[in-house]
Structure formats: C-alpha cells, structure tokens
Amino acid sequence: MRPVRSRVAALAVAATMALGGCAAITGDDSVSTSGVAPATRTVEDGDGVWDADTVHDISIEVDDDAVAAMVDTYQESGEKEWVEATVTIDGETYLKAGLRLKGNSSLRGVTDDAEPTDLPWLIRLDKYVDGQAIDGSSELIVRSNSSETALNEAVALDLLAKAGLASEHAVASSFSINGADARLRLVVQNLDEDWEAENFAGDGLLYKADAGGDWSYRGDDPDSYTDVFDQETGDDDLAPLIDFLDFLNNSSDEDFAAELPDRLDVASFARYLAFEELVDNFDDIDGPGNNSFLRYDAETGGFTVVAWDHNLAFGGRGGGAGGFSGGGGDGERPEGMPTDMPEGARPEGGGPGGGGGMGGRSNVLVERFTAVDEWADLVEQAKADLTAELYDSGYAEEVLGRWSTVLTEQAGDLVDADTVQQEADAIRESISG
Template identity: 50%
Template sequence: MTKNFRFLLPAAAGVASLLVLSGCAVTETSGARPTSSSTDSASMKTASLDQTQVHEIAITVDETALTEMIQTYLDTGEKEWVSASVTIDGETFDNVGIKLKGKSSLRSITVDTPAQDLPLRIRLDKYVDGQEFAGISDFTIRSNSSETSMNEAVALDLLSEAGLASTLAIATRVSVNGSEEALTLTVQNLDDTWVDDYFPDAGGDSVLYKAEADGEWSWQGEDADYSASFDIEAGADDYQPLIDLLDLVNNGSAEKIAAELPGMLDIDSFATYLAFEEVIDNFDDIDGPGNNAYLFWDSSTGRFTVVAWDHNLAFGGSPTGGGPGGQRPDGEQGERIGDPDQAPPFGGGAGAQNAGGPGGMTRDNPLVSAFTANSEWLALYESRVTELESSLIDSGTLEASVDEWENTLTAGASDLVADETITTEGDAILASAATAD
C-alpha cells in the first residue's frame, strides 16, 4: 500500500495534516515510520514537519567555498558538495553537505545570485552518520517560477490523492549567512528512507533509478554503461532490470511488448501517472524536456513503478518567469524556451500540449510510446483521465488543497510574499484546472 506523508481528507472535513516523526507513535495514513538515529533523542521527540506551518532553514557556509561551488558548476557542470551548518526550526546541524540541485533551474545562476535563491540539496548525514530531522536526512530546496511555489505543493497533494507515491513538501523561509529570507518549497529527496516509507514491502535487492536530464531511454546494448542516463539513488547497484526494460520497449514487437511489459511494469500505476500529469497540465514529465521521472524496481515482484518528480511547472507554469497558467506575477506572459514560431507546449489546459496522447511532445520516450501504442492501455489511460478529473478537480479536493496552502502562506509568509500574490497564484491554479476540465 502506498503510504502518503500528506493525507488529504475530503474537502468537507478539511485538509490540515500534521507529520510528527520519530520518538512517538504514527498512524498508517501518515505514511511515516518510526526511525532510530544517533541524533539527540530529546530533540527527535519534538522535531516535526507540520505542513500547515512555514518552517525556517538557515544555512551558514564559508563564502569562498560557496562561490567556488557555483563557479565549478559554471565551468564544468559538476555539482560539488561543500560543508555547512544548517539550522532547521532552531535546531542546528554541523558539517552538513549542501550542493546545487537541478538543471534548467541553474541556467541563469551566477556567482552573484543571492544564495537564498539557489536550488540546493541538503544532506544532514553527508558527513555525519545518523544526522536527521524528523526522521529525514535528505532535503531539496526547490526552485519555482511562481513566487509561492503553490503549484508544485498542490500537485504533490493531488499526487497522494491519486494513489501514487508522492513526497513530503513544506513551505520554508530560507536564509544563507544571515541574508534576507526567501520563500521556497522544500521537499524530501527520494532516497533509501523515502523508499522504506513508500514501498515498505519491497524486496531487499530493489533499486531506485533517476532519469538524468540529459539522459536517453534508447537501447545502447546489453553491455553498455547506462549510468550517464540513469543514476541509482537507492538500493542495489544493479542496472540489469533497467537494461531489460529498455531492450523490450526499444526493440520488442507490439505483440512482445503486450505480452511481456505487464510482467515488468505496473501498468495500472503507469496509466494513472500519465493521466495525472495530463490533468495537472504538467508538460515537464517523463517525456518532457527535463526527463523527469524516477523508476522504482521491486525485486519481490520484478516490476517497475514510475515515480513522479519535479512539478514546478504544474498547472501551466512557465519555465522562465511565469507562474501557474504561464503568467508572471506582474500579469505579463512568461518567456518560453524553444522556437518562438512553434505553438506553446503548455499553458493551454491539459491535453493542449499533445493532442495525440499523454505527455509532452518535446521528447520521444520509448516507454510512453510503447504504452500508448497499445489500444487497451491507451483506453485505460483515457479512463483514468476522466476518473482523476472527477476525483481531484470536480470533487473539490484541488480547491481544498489550494485553500490550505493559501492559509499556510498567509499566516507564515505574508511578509515575504504579498497576500494579493498568494491569492492570485492560488486562483491561477484553479483557473488552469477549470480550463483543462
């Protein structure tokens, strides 16, 4: 059973949730699990990640080391770890690893970019074993072209409601070396802890792969090195299950794929995943320009589950300055990456980016192509679109999530983002969904 960190109740009952991990009992619906740690037990009993509050992350790092980290990326594309002290809601962790995170989100950074605006990965246990906060050691401070990041936060809420593996998301006030604070969305990174939370019954030799932004889903041969296209984030150091999948979807006949893919892929979950990305109008998914997806292979079943990742362009968000619906907070249309003579790949409602089926048209993904070429699976996908439009949009679940995030940000971050902006960006999410529907 998928375990959700943020469990949304029906709209009439409200959607407030509280996640308190470690040192206390947890319920099945929380998706949390008790953990042991070398961190001080007293602090672990009180550490919590209440998703109805805005949290604080203060980073202290050597300025020279920070500048060198950025310059190294600009010169080589390499993302190096540096040591820092990180304080989360008043609890300080020393010798923490931080590094830049993302690809398209790093296109415009320079050594002069305000450090609090950088997308960062934070690993509390990079250099000190067992360091964690509320049972989690690996966080990502996300970037977003909207001021509130509500589009991604709401998308993760709905991902859980769709019955798919999501991840913990909290609103955060981030500062670096005493800088001004920036409002960001911070999420739990997908790692061994995350696998244990969401796939507790998986086999011991299971593997979590991440598709790299510049990677390919092509067949490169049985003995090729696929590590440049897929990184192993958790589990066994084993590429064979992935190689077998790529062989089938790239080289198999329609008949062979129909016969063998159900034994290698959770067909039902994948249909739901594709439908979900369509319903929330996210073109930057598994076959979008960012190649955004994780693949979890369960050794006990021998099957893959595609795991959604990166929803900062959900609800028609623009990759260069536009919020949900493709609009910047000043009301102007965000600039678009790509050929200006081509029709926009997003922002026109679910399905507008690809009249021929699920996903974006910016990348030919063999897995998606093989799946949608099968009439039975395509029909399953289409039925899931209808079901999710009903259960996520028409039911009021989307509106309840937007309301909760608006309340959270208004109460805890209105000094960083104007109340009007919070309301405007929330309304844009609802308008995007209404247009899609």
Template identity: 70%
Template sequence: MTRRRTAIVATIAVLALGGGGTAFALGSDDTDRAATSGVSTAAVEVADGTGVWDSETLHDISVEVDDAAVAAMIDTYRKTGDKDWIEATVTIDGTTFEQVGMRLKGNSSLRGVEDGADPTELPWLLRLDEYVDGQALDGWTDFVVRSNNSETALNEAVALDLLAEAGLAGEHAVATSFSVNGGDAQLRLVVQALDEAWEFENFTTDGLLYKSEAGGDWTYRGTDPDSYTDIFDQETGDDDLTPLIDFLDFLNNSTDAEFEDELASRLDVEAFARYLAFEDLVGNTDDIDGPGNNSYLRYDAETGGFTVVAWDHNLAFGGMGRMGGPGGAGEFGERPEGMPSDMPTDMPTDFPEGERPDGMPDGMRGGPGGSNVLVERFTEVEAWADLVEQAKADLTESLYASGFADDTIDRWAELLTTQASDLVDADTVAEEADAVRDSIASLVS
C-alpha cells in the same frame, strides 16, 4: 483539512490485452474479455507528514556557508555541469547541524545561473549525513529546496497533494523561510528527496530506485553498466543496473506483439496509466516525456516489475508561462536577476538533445523534449490508451469535481497568509491561488 495519501493496493490489475483489445475500468463486471494479470505496485498509505514534514506549519531553515566555496561550486557547475558538495552549518526549526552536505539540485531550474548568484534563490539539496554518519532530523537526512517561477510555489505544493490523493507515490512538501548567511529570508518549498527513507515510507518491498537524468534518454546501450552513467542514476539499493538494462532492452527492442503481451509482467500498467492521466490533469509539461526526463523508475525485487514514480512539479498548472530565474519569480517576458543578457526569456525547453541555447552552462546538456519510448509505445496500444482516458475521468471526479483541489488551495493559501506574511504579501498569495484555480478550469474544460 487533513491530507492523506491514498493507498495503492497491491492487487492485480485486470486489463484487456492483445491486438484490438479494449480496456475497461478496474472493477468492471465484464469478465468474458480476454485478460492477463500484471505486476502491481507494492505501495502503502502514507499519513500526513509530522515534525519537519508537518505541512500545517511554516518551517525555518537557515544556512551558514563559506561564500568562496559557493562561488567555486557555481563556477564549476557553469564550466562542467558537475554539482560538487560543500560543507555548511544548517539550522532547521531551531536545531543546528554541523558539516552538512550542500550542493546544487536541478537542471532547467539552474539554466542561466551566473557567478555571484544569490544562494538564497538557488535550488539546493541539503544532506545532513553527507559528512557526519547518522546525523538526521526526525529520521530524515535529505531536504530538497525547490525552485519555482512564482513567489508562493503554490502550484507545486497543490500538485503534490493531488498526486497523493491520486493514489501515486509522492513527496511530503512544506513551506519554509529559507535564508543563507544571515541574508533576507525567502519563501521556499522544501520537499523530500527520493532516497532510502522515502522508499521505506512508501513501499512494502525491497527494491531499487533509478533516476532518469535530464541529459539522457531511455535508449538501450548494451549490457555494460558504464554505458548508462549519463542517463540513469541509481538512488537506492546495492549497485545493480541489470534490471534497468533488461527493461530498456525490452522497451527498445521488443516487437509490438511482444511489447503488448509482456509489458504488464514488467510494469505496473494501471499505475502508469494513472500517472500519465495525472500529469495531463495538472498541466505538467516537464514530466517523463518532457525536456528534463523527470521521473524515477522503481524496481520491485519481489515481483520483478517496475513502477514509474513522479518527480518535479514546479511547472504544474501553467508554471511554464512565467519565466523566473533560478529560485526566483518573474512575469513572462521579464528578465530575472542573474539571467545572462543574451539569453532569451521565452527560450523553449524542447531543444534537440545535445544542443544548448546561448547562455546555458557548458556542462548542461539539453534533454529530449516530448519523446519517451515507454510513453510512445504504451499509448499506441489501444487498451492502455483507453485506460489512460478512464483514469483521467476518474481523477477529474476525485480531484476536481469533489472539491478536493479547491480545499487544498485554500489550505495552502491560508497557511501562507497567516504564517508567512513577512515573506509574501496576501495579495500575491490570493493572485497565485486564483491562477492555479484558473489553470484547473482550463485543464478540465
């Protein structure tokens, strides 16, 4: 089966706005309703990945890195929450790169990490050009080695394929045999980082990409950019937080009437409704209003509008129900290797901001769970809440009733069964594929 990311056409979404208005599906013939035009996402159709992002092939990544440097990096993270870069030699599909940047990547996925943790199991960001300018593979420089609570990461792999089919910007993902310092390889899902190359592939306009930090929030903190250091990180473009600060000011300080009248000129509301619908349909509890604030905001320099970009789907399809340690798998209630003995295996993720469960690194703060000002105010507007429900109905048909999800699960399961049998046994692949199917059945029932 060929996977293509559905194009998000750069057209104007017509929405019914105003107090008590009722939303209608895109393409409705009812033109008598009061409507307004809004900004739209300038995204393009992205073909199947090739080369290092060919998802039909099991890839190989082996890392050689100084054990003492890894230990020092983990110790620093445990004490301060800082994720330092270290140098490594990395071989990807037979091509070796020297002086590659390597650092920890993640937040909740690093909860409970201890000194002496197996680096093969940890989540990483590998950056080929961190120390060597121009160093790249197939034009790509950044590779995110994801963690997952299952052995196959099928839940995230499938979710990313569905995200693309839903017409939303996502990431290429590949199954990988990952090893460190000659140790036993493990099956790991590797995905694109949201960087300049990713942005160029997905959008036709210049823009700025902002990442919402796990320990932060979406509050307005005034006009000083330094006030936002801990809550947003700019990923692309020249340093400029002005559009973001203006947007946060609007989200937090506009009246209800101003919000309803003006949001569509500041945000692609149709794409955001589709995003919210999608996250519900894949059962992802760790999205924009989850404990990790997992999302990006992209500012379109031509239209002056924002779009929300999805990120982090390792808890899709019931992934929260299995508590694995960093990078590892474990059934619910088991204590994965490396988790502190005083840290509960069923620890909730929606703890109040600023509080940490016992065993969490000192520098790792708890983000807010189940709250986001954009989500809350958006869904309070009847027209947009209706638009989310319409998107759910549309996506249920196109992703599930159509058979697309079943075909996607089959494709990933066949890949792992035929090419990764030395990393995961066939029974485990079948069991976890069935778990995704069961989760889908419960989500759409």
C-alpha cells in the same frame, strides 16, 4: 482533518482493480489491462519538519568562497560539488551537513552574481555525519519555481498522493543562507532510501532518469548508462534497468503488448500519464527535463514509474511562462539567476503525460504504451476518474485553500497576500477549467 497525504496503498490497489482485469478490452488475450501488483505503502500526513501546516525556518551558514568555487565548477563542467555547511531547521542545528546545487534547467545560466539564498539546493544532513537526520529524513530539497508562492507544485504533490501515486512531503519555508534576507521556498523530500522505505514495501532499486539522457538501449555494459540514469538506492546494479530498456526498445509489438504487464505496473502508469495531463505538467517523463524515476521491485521483478518535478504543474501558472523565483520579493527574477523554464516554448496541450510538442521529447515507453489501444483507453478512463476524484469532488480546491491559508497567515513577511491570492486564482482557473 487537513487534506494533505493520502492512503496511497489502498488507492493504488483500487486503481488497479478499477482499471485492471485479465481480459483485454478488445478480447485479445495478448493484451492485458492489469500489471504487476503495486508495492506502494500507506503514507500518513507529514509531521515534524514535514508538517505542512507550518512555515518552517531553515537557515544555512556556509563559506562564501566554497560556494563561489562550487558555482565556478558547475559553470565549467556541470559537476555539482558538495560543500560542508551548518544547517539550522526550526531552531535545531546540524553541524557538518552537506550542501550542493540541485537541478538542471533551474540552474541554466547561473552566474557568479547569483544570490545563494535564491538557488535550488540539496541539503544532506548525513553527508559527513553518519545517521544525522531530522524526523526520519536526512535529505531535503529546496526547490525552484516560476512563481513566488510555489503553490502550483505544492498543490500538485498533494493531488499526486490523493491519486494513489507515490509523492513527496512538501512544506513552505523561510529560507536563507549566510544571513541574507529570507525567501519563501518550497522544501520537499528527496527520493532517497528514507523516501523509498516510506513509500514502498520490500526490497527494490530506484533509478533516476538524467535530464540529458534518454530511454534508449545502449547494450549490456553498465558504463554505457553513466550519463543516462543514476541509481539512487540499493547496491549498484543496473542489470534490471538494462534488461527493461532492452525490452522497451527491441521487443516486437506483439511481445510488448503481451509481456509489459509482467514488467510494469500498467494501471499505475496509466494513472500517472493521466495525472500529468490533468495538472498540465508538460515537463514530465516525455518533457524536456526527462523527469521520472523507475522503481524496481525485487520481489515481483516489475517496475513502477515514479513522478518527479512539478514546479511547472498547472502550466507554471502564477509566475508567467518562465522566470525563476525563490519566493518573496517583488516577483522579479533575481540578478544573475536563470529561468526555470527549459529551453523551447511551453507546448500547447500535448499528449498523455503532457509532454511532446515544442520543448518536449519522445519517450519510448510512453510512445509504445499509448500505441496499444487498450492501454490508451486506460489513460483516458484514468483521466476521467481523476477529474471526478480530484477536481469535481472539490478536493483540489480544498487543498489549494489550505496552502493559501498557511501562506497568508504565516508568511506575510515573505510574500504579499495579494500575490498569494493572484497565484491561487490562476491555479483555480486550471482546476475549474
């Protein structure tokens, strides 16, 4: 049986039981090491387009002038416009699909000379045709990466699921636009309604932190958060998010310690911070990309921090410190393409979550959470637990071996076997180190 997805719900509950408890470590009843109950669902191995044992074929036909205009608009305003495209996935053609640029640092410095096949994209099959989807998914993200194989992100996502945290299905693809030479690209689920229904039980709202935003409280006017958070699912309602930000920024230390467990899945967040440090992903919740989602559970009124963006996991190993690669080719960054490394050098080490230091940024939740000794201890315990569960057990090596085999046996026309071996060895060094 291939070690891809995990039984997330069972692991999340187990993590809460192992880390949680009503009594504080110090005996102070104002601090709890348990949080609101997690609402994660069991997620089975992907199938169809999300069968990770297969290199999938994805080709797109789109008007060249429309793409050029899209790039010009992004250069001038930062706006990511949609264009209509024909998308063929594993031989099945979808007409009138939507296509737009996807990313922030991965688009920095993009020029008119960029090859569309090398750019990061969001494909939305139901943008112009209601209900159009493939195997239950209407949105697919074609990821950028600093390596040729994207093994670092692929492995990290499988380990994230094994850790009992909400992850995304990911597959390798042979990807091309308008008949250009195909590139090896990692394709992952977008965190949309389809993804939320697969990963969480009950009604809720999903918010995405914008790369240029922060977690500050800006008053109770929703318009003040336009460039800070995007709501990805549910009817427009920023009230729960605004209330949470108000609490994070304005509560006393005593109230924060006493009340956060009623507002946040504390055990899951500790495990999240430990995981990001373990896989050496500095571009996380308090990294330069502000990469995180907040999922609000309408039943419990609590939030769960959802991990996002692992293309710099394992320190970006495999592709050096920065250059973008869509995969394949000679490993050089294509003409006109930006680096995927955010501005600022990669930090050495970093605190829980991997952020901070050069290139990092502060995050009020991380700072206040880890300032509470009991919760800082949870992070350390979670890191020890995850080291045993993911690394010492041999699971990470098994996952890395499976992904390497898929690329070596099925993607030889897209990437050299020596490159796969070299980049796998770099990750293996992190795992064994």
